[in-house]
Amino acid sequence: MSLAAYIPIIGPAIEKLLNLIPDPNERARGEAEFQKSLLAALTAEDSDNRAINKVEAAHSSIFVSGWRPFIGWVCGAALAFQYLIRPFWIWAATIWWPGSPVPPTLDGMLWELVMGMLGIGGLRTIEKWKGVAR
Incomplete structure (x- = not known):
């Protein structure tokens, strides 16, 4: 091609x-x-x-050099909210505050972001296994 x-x-x-x-x-x-x-x-x-x-x-400046780590931390915080904090929040609200509103869910775009970030990390791991990483 x-x-x-x-x-x-x-x-x-x-x-x-x-x-x-x-x-x-x-x-x-x-x-x-x-x-x-x-x-x-x-x-x-x-x-x-x-x-x-x-x-x-x-x-x-952290605003110039820190944008990539920031994206990683935001992605980690979103995962923590979606799969740790939100379920605990729903459980606690059901027990102690019945009838309270359910916290919002994050959409499927979170997984696209995670897979993209992990895919890049996976390629780096392959480089390390082959011994071509610096």
Whole structure:
């Protein structure tokens, strides 16, 4: 599968333009050049993002360097509320304050956030097992 297939808008347009080239060798060369330039652009973007992440992590302000840990703590607090605090609250309210309102539930988006965060952590674990982690 070519890299152009991963770009939903530009990919099909480039494929159609490449199909207009009558010579199969020139078409293959044009596709190879496009994929090479696309790969270079994606690699440059990744290195730029890594540089930005390094600068953010080294920043002295907690509002700049602490947003990732903050997201982790918020996710942990949401899980604690949903599966520890809320059930205990409902049980206590049923016993001591009958008729009190039930605390709100968190929607299914919480699991998407948790799985995304754990998926990234899982990849880091695989890196450590293979010995490529720094």
